[in-house]
Amino acid sequence: MQTNEFTPPADPSTPEQAPRIKIFGLGGAGIKVMELLSASEFAGAGRVAIATEAASLAVTTASEKLLLETRELRGLGTGGDPERGRVLAEEQTDQLRALCQDAEMIFIVTALGGGAGTGISPVLARIARDSGALVLAFVITPFKCEGSLRNQMAMEGLERLRNKCDGLICLPNECLSKMLTSQTSVLVAFEMGNRLLADAIRGIWRLLIRKGLIEITFADLASVLRNQHAHCMFAVAEASGPNRADLAVSRLFEHPMLPGGDALSRSETVLVSLTAGPDLSMAELSTISSQITSRCPAARVVVGAAVGSDFGDCLGVTIIASCPADGEGEQIQIERITRPIQQAVEPVIRMVEPTQPIPLEAPATRSSSEPGTAKPGSRTKKSHSQLQQGQLPLQIVSKGGFGEPTIHRGEDLDIPTYIRRGVSLN
């Protein structure tokens, strides 16, 4: 399982080399994920908790806490309305800016789909960037069964956040459904997602903090994560023992985000980071590198390695891959794997069929959902309980009237090239 805690603590003897990093846990879920990152391991990083409800802040061990609150909310939080979250954040820009001071790098950890994370994160990312920090966002998107409205809000929030930060790693909770059995409880399922995201943060932290033999810089990382139309996958695996290289690779490919390693074949850029003790052999390095490279022949692969005695004989592999967002194939796949989880978890009442088009390919949708042009903040909670107008997935990606699709190495060539390649027209 990937949920094992990474035990060796970071080397505290090299704090002056490390960039000044702050981790922002945003909203209830974001704070929970941040709590999974132990303070000793992340020594040197500032931990900030931001929430709109006092209850979420009460549990955190973060060094700095900020409660975003106005009198109108009466301590009830945002009520799941991202617009309220956004307005709140805009109102308290000064406080957020003060928190972002002196940080060279800011991690924003949050879950999208609710009010706080979805609404505040783009504003926070903007402020953080304005204050000169590099911004990396780690987000979780909801399960499909959490309702189409939540999913849609998450997708809109994701798009907005993507434009505002330097890098974004998204864990769709939906990916977990492969790991769930019919007995898995809801609590465990959510916990699993939180742990996976924490793993990702830990992996990236190590990658950035440990000055490696073969170094991966933030610029490399950002170039992998920045692609607008792409989505990122990550996986972390560890192994020890005589066969650790093979073991780590096979664990990596079993990771729920990389089902069978198939997903890698479509990726454009793959970043591989190794951490190990001084006994890391060249053979191990080349085994891992070649096994990963063989899965993604078309991708640009960047390999980095860090060696430290505190890792013991534990070999850690972190992989981050960006692959172009594709249209129907992906959606159908998600549809298919949705079913078991809908049976497993008692379904939340869905108001519309979850066939909302993912607005990644629709620039029009994105521009209309920019904060400036968004709906006024007076949207009431009542409007959410009204039925949403369903939308048929008629024009997700225009493939034109070409009839039989032209599939070339798993890619539908009828979809415009600029979409598949993520050429942004802005």
Add this chain to the structure above:
Amino acid sequence: MFDPTSIIVGLEVGTSKVCAAVGDVSRQDGALSIIGLGQSPSRGVKKGEIIDAEAAEECIRKAIAEAEKMADVEIRNVYLGVTGGHMRGFNNRGVHPIVSADREIADEDVKAAIKNAKAINVPAQNQVICAIRQHFTVEGQDGITNPVGMLGSRLEVDVHVLHGNLNRLQNAIRTVKGLQLEVDDIVFNGLASSLAVLHSDQKEMGSLVIDMGAGTTEFVLYANGIIKHTGILAVGGCHVTNDLAYGLKLRTSRAEKVKLDHGSAMVDEDAKGHSVTIDELGTDSRSLNLEHLRMIMSARLEEIFQLIRQELAQADVLKFLRAGVFLCGGGSRIPKITQLAERVFCMPVSVTKTNSISGLSTTLDQPEFATAIGLVKYGSFQVRRRPVAPLPRIQDLIGTLFKRR
């Protein structure tokens, strides 16, 4: 007037147009000249394959009628060009032991060797369209073009075999037959184009011909005078139009016009920040970002070239390319397409002309007609081998009396 056996017609049923070319092989010296050409915008064809037989039939009828009128002949037989994503080409080797006492290789041995080479495992529903002879090997001696009369105990031949889905090929043939036209032979469009545009020294040197059609892109690689590789990509000019229609939010017909008026394969510095206004009767005028337009086009066209390069690299035949890359088909008219292709292939690229045939030169000097003219050229090779039958002469006499007007 004309000896019918000397009249050869090439018919290409393309995605954007149907084109019929009429050629005449001179009785005296066997030289081929094009005496007529007919074309009609195509309907009912997608990605090079007929999807609506009735609509396609009508277009073929028009094109044939126009060609008949221009050449002043009646068309009864055609060489039909075929293409489509279902077609595949690969190289195969056939072996034949020479059993005769003197070990001299005879015509029959050559035929047997080629027959062996054709007998390959194509999928059950597929049919071999053609097997193009490459080189013979006699007793391990490579690169022999004509082994007849040589001595040896073992004759081998390399062939390039093209095969495609039988039913889908039949659909095209049936549609043409429905117009009371006989199909002499079916020919792969890419092969036809390459015949029309390449000189023999270019084939010798190693050249790549890319026929950029509306629905499909075909490519043929020659080296040492023989075909080394063929391929088809079911992507073409229509995809460029569709990308533009989607990216710029235009109707397809408008996108097509924008593509022709303002398109380019490269994103230039001077396009940056510029916009073009499109105007049409009955619609509002709109301003389009020229840079976006070119970015969308460039992405698609570059991808097409990259896919071709990838396939050639995989087949390990890129090393044979010395004469360069030659473009034909409507897509080769896109401005700066050669620059883009040069960037991908890293070698000289030019838009070819069908200059290896005489007659109507200015009209024929268009890259779009390469396939139709190449089909005629292919036909002329076949006719030279065929004995002359006396009967058609009489038929022709009657034919001229009752000629269709």
